[in-house]
Amino acid sequence: MAAKSEQTRQKLAEVALRMFREIGFEKTTMRAIAAEAGVSAGNAYYYFESKDSLVHELYVQVQAEHAERAAGALATTGGLAERLKAVLHAGLDVMAPYHRFGADFVATAIRPTSPVNPFSTASNPAREASLEIFRQAVDGARPAVPKKLRSDLPELLWLCYMGVTLFWVYDTSDGQQRTRRLVDGAAPLIARGLGLARVPGVGKVLDDVLNLSRSVRS
Amino acid sequence: MAAKSEQTRQKLAEVALRMFREIGFEKTTMRAIAAEAGVSAGNAYYYFESKDSLVHELYVQVQAEHAERAAGALATTGGLAERLKAVLHAGLDVMAPYHRFGADFVATAIRPTSPVNPFSTASNPAREASLEIFRQAVDGARPAVPKKLRSDLPELLWLCYMGVTLFWVYDTSDGQQRTRRLVDGAAPLIARGLGLARVPGVGKVLDDVLNLSRSVRS
């Protein structure tokens, strides 16, 4: 079976992710991963082109689990605030075991040249999956969000999610409860804020914000 | 004179900063810095405890120059939008020579354990100086900003500045003109948006936003 090779690859990924969780990024050396997986250090590079690639593996797995959990949570709630809370909390739940690793993860991910960078082509599928979660959260919301916002909102919320993640990385409170409170507080505020889009003066400013955000992305 | 030692220290910092600018972070090895400064590699560690410390040196210098330039630009403008633009553009001007180095800088700075981290105690003076710029920009604005915002706004604008910096790091357009356009577009929008604070419905939401932002910072 050709599965022998795939087995080694998975063993490496599994060992790496466990060590990231348990002893952190720096203490998890390539040599240690290889040893624990029962292969030579050089061999690990046959399967993963760099240590960062192993972090990418983690990123992909976390995104996948986030999508799964979020979908479940979205099935039962209707209001935008509740849907947003569900999605964000699901993300935090999935990341929780990796909190001690978070800072190194972000430091790696923020490099434009890294495969882990959420804007890199290597991360395209993972980012697309993540964006899709927010599209569902917005599209399925009752009452519906104002029309003119519907197309841009998912991407903006995804950006908020990146911001929340950043906040979470720095959050040293017990079980990152500060981040939980931030989510609980911010989600209804965002939902209420969107309702203001129909207030005449606000609508004008909002249009300009959306235009700017579009022009800046292109 | 005791300046001999200080001279070596400055030579190292000067060489390091120049190399960061000219050949980037990774190619600037500690051995190369030391060689160029005419000392041994080990000796560089007598003056700087790590390569990151040299990045911190850069951060401090950039902040200082930003403060200086911003103060000059603020002397001549009154409207909040213009003042904000002046401050942000001044920041971009100062950082410009280091753009190629930006990604590595941010990756270093984002680690909570790094001396370069803007929230670290080592960065306290630099951050305080930076915050002071935004305080001046807000306090001296005519027409004045709504009272209830005046105390929180500087910190929030400083956060925006961090965001702009992040955007700038990723901005590969010629001379980072996209970031320039973002600043030109966002500054008047923020100023206009603040005017909405007096609209009844908006004020309520805004109060909650401020409360949340306060509770989350404590």
Place this chain on the structure above:
DNA sequence: ACTTGTTCTTGAACACGTTCAAATTTGGGG
């Protein structure tokens, strides 16, 4: 069974950031 081409694996090597004991230089006090 033997050959051949591919896939997988190894172990030694490299450059890097960093550490440290030892050597050297420096600056005062006798």
Place this chain on the structure above:
DNA sequence: CCCCAAATTTGAACGTGTTCAAGAACAAGT
């Protein structure tokens, strides 16, 4: 001028991520 303690400097060493030439295991055709 000499000596000593402190400040400075060195060069070798360590562990890291990564590379690579060489070898081992494997699959398939004859």
